[in-house]
Amino acid sequence: MTDIAPPLDERVDLALFGDYAGLSANIQRRIVESRAKPNESKTLRLFPTSEAAELVGLSETHFRALRRERPDFPEGTVVGGNNRRAFTLAEINTMRDRLLETTGDQRYRVRRVSDALPVITFANFKGGAAKTTSAVHAAQYFALKGRRVLLVDLDSQGSLTSIFGFQPDEDFTENDTLYPFLRGEIKSLRPLVRRTYWDTIDLIPANLSLFQSEFELPLMQHRDRNFRFWRLLQSGLESVADDYDIVVCDCPPSLGYLSINAIYAATGLVVPVPPSMLDYASTGQFFRMMHDTLATLGQYEKQTKIFDFVRILIAKFNPADQNHKQIARWMSLSYRERVMENRMVVTTALDMAGLRKETLYESGASGNKRTSDRALDHMNAVNAELLELVTRTMAPAHSGEVA
Numbered sequence: 001m002t003d004i005a006p007p008l009d010e011r012v013d014l015a016l017f018g019d020y021a022g023l024s025a026n027i028q029r030r031i032v033e034s035r036a037k038p039n040e041s042k043t044l045r046l047f048p049t050s051e052a053a054e055l056v057g058l059s060e061t062h063f064r065a066l067r068r069e070r071p072d073f074p075e076g077t078v079v080g081g082n083n084r085r086a087f088t089l090a091e092i093n094t095m096r097d098r099l100l101e102t103t104g105d106q107r108y109r110v111r112r113v114s115d116a117l118p119v120i121t122f123a124n125f126k127g128g129a130a131k132t133t134s135a136v137h138a139a140q141y142f143a144l145k146g147r148r149v150l151l152v153d154l155d156s157q158g159s160l161t162s163i164f165g166f167q168p169d170e171d172f173t174e175n176d177t178l179y180p181f182l183r184g185e186i187k188s189l190r191p192l193v194r195r196t197y198w199d200t201i202d203l204i205p206a207n208l209s210l211f212q213s214e215f216e217l218p219l220m221q222h223r224d225r226n227f228r229f230w231r232l233l234q235s236g237l238e239s240v241a242d243d244y245d246i247v248v249c250d251c252p253p254s255l256g257y258l259s260i261n262a263i264y265a266a267t268g269l270v271v272p273v274p275p276s277m278l279d280y281a282s283t284g285q286f287f288r289m290m291h292d293t294l295a296t297l298g299q300y301e302k303q304t305k306i307f308d309f310v311r312i313l314i315a316k317f318n319p320a321d322q323n324h325k326q327i328a329r330w331m332s333l334s335y336r337e338r339v340m341e342n343r344m345v346v347t348t349a350l351d352m353a354g355l356r357k358e359t360l361y362e363s364g365a366s367g368n369k370r371t372s373d374r375a376l377d378h379m380n381a382v383n384a385e386l387l388e389l390v391t392r393t394m395a396p397a398h399s400g401e402v403a
C-alpha cells in the first residue's frame with residue numbers, strides 16, 4: 001500500500017474506497033509514529049516540578065523540600081541543568097498516596113468514596129460537535145487529579161481509540177470491542193479493558209466491527225421480549241466498578257442502540273453543542289428524541305430514568321465571534337442553568353494538538369507558552385466544573401434528584 005492516491009479516474013468502483021481507507025490508515029500511523037519513539041507505542045510526557053507540585057496541591061518550595069527529605073517520595077528524572085527534575089503521572093499519584101497515609105489530610109484523597117460509580121456520557125447525534133474532544137480531555141483531567149478512569153469508546157469510527165495511539169481496525173478485532181459483550185458471548189467487561197500510557201486511564205476500544213451491534217441488538221430484542229438491550233452497558237460496568245473512580249463514555253453521532261446504552265448507563269449526561277444555528281436547532285431535536293426514547297424505555301422499566309445531572313457544553317466557542325456570542329446567549333436563556341458556565345474555547349493550541357493526535361494535556365507548554373497556557377486555562381475550567389458536579393452529586397447527602 002502506497003501513501004499516494006492513484007491517478008484520478010471518474011469511474012469509481014469499490015476498490016477505490018478500499019484504497020482510500022488504506023491511505024488514511026497509513027497517514028494516521030505516521031502521525032502517531034512522529035510523536036513516539038521508533039517502534040514504540042505512544043507515551044505520556046513527564047511533568048516538570050512546577051506542574052507536579054500544582055497537581056499534588058503543594059507549593060513548589062514545599063514539594064522540593066519533601067522530595068529531598070522523604071525517602072518514600074519518588075525522585076523523578078533529571079531533565080536539565082541545575083538538577084531540574086520531572087515526574088511521571090504514576091510518581092505524582094504515589095506522592096498523593098504517601099501524603100494521605102502520613103497526614104490523613106483528606107485533600108490528598110482522590111479515590112471514590114461513594115458506593116455508586118459515576119458514569120459521564122458525552123452524546124449528541126450531530127457529527128462534529130466535539131464529543132470525542134470533550135470526552136478525552138475530561139478523562140485526562142480526571143486522571144491528572146488522581147482518579148482511576150475507564151474510557152468506553154462506543155463510536156465504531158474509533159476516534160477516541162486512535163487518540164491513544166492505536167490503529168482501531170488493525171490493532172483490535174471485533175472481540176476486543178464491546179461487541180462480544182453486547183452479544184452475550186462474555187459476561188464481564190474485564191477482558192475488554194486495555195491499559196493506556198496514562199497511569200490511571202484504561203480503555204475499552206472501538207473499531208468498525210462494533211457497528212454490527214446496531215443491527216444485531218434490535219434482532220435480539222425482537223426474538224426475546226424480555227431482553228433489555230438498553231441495560232447491557234449498565235450491567236457490564238457493574239463487573240468493573242471496583243476498579244475505577246469514574247467512567248467516561250464517548251458516543252457515536254447518532255441516537256442508535258449504542259448511544260442509548262451509554263445514555264442509560266450514565267449518571268451524568270453532557271451534550272456538547274457548537275454555537276451555530278444548525279447545531280442549536282439539532283440540539284432541540286436531540287432532546288426531543290431523547291425524551292421519546294426514554295419515555296418508551298420507562299414504560300418497560302416501570303420507572304423513569306433519572307440522571308444526577310444533565311449539562312449542555314458550548315463547544316468550539318470563539319469569544320471574538322459575535323455570532324457565537326449571540327447564539328451562546330440564546331442557549332443560556334433557553335436552557336438556563338443546564339448550560340455549563342465554562343465553554344470549550346477554540347484555540348490554536350487545541351487545533352495544533354488535534355492535528356498531532358494529542359490533547360492539550362499531552363502537549364503541555366509546546367509552541368507559544370502564552371497561547372498554550374490560555375488554552376489550558378479554558379479547558380481546565382470546563383473540566384473542573386464537571387469534576388465538581390460529579391463530586392457534589394456523589395456526596396453522601398445526595399438525594400438522587402436531577403441536578
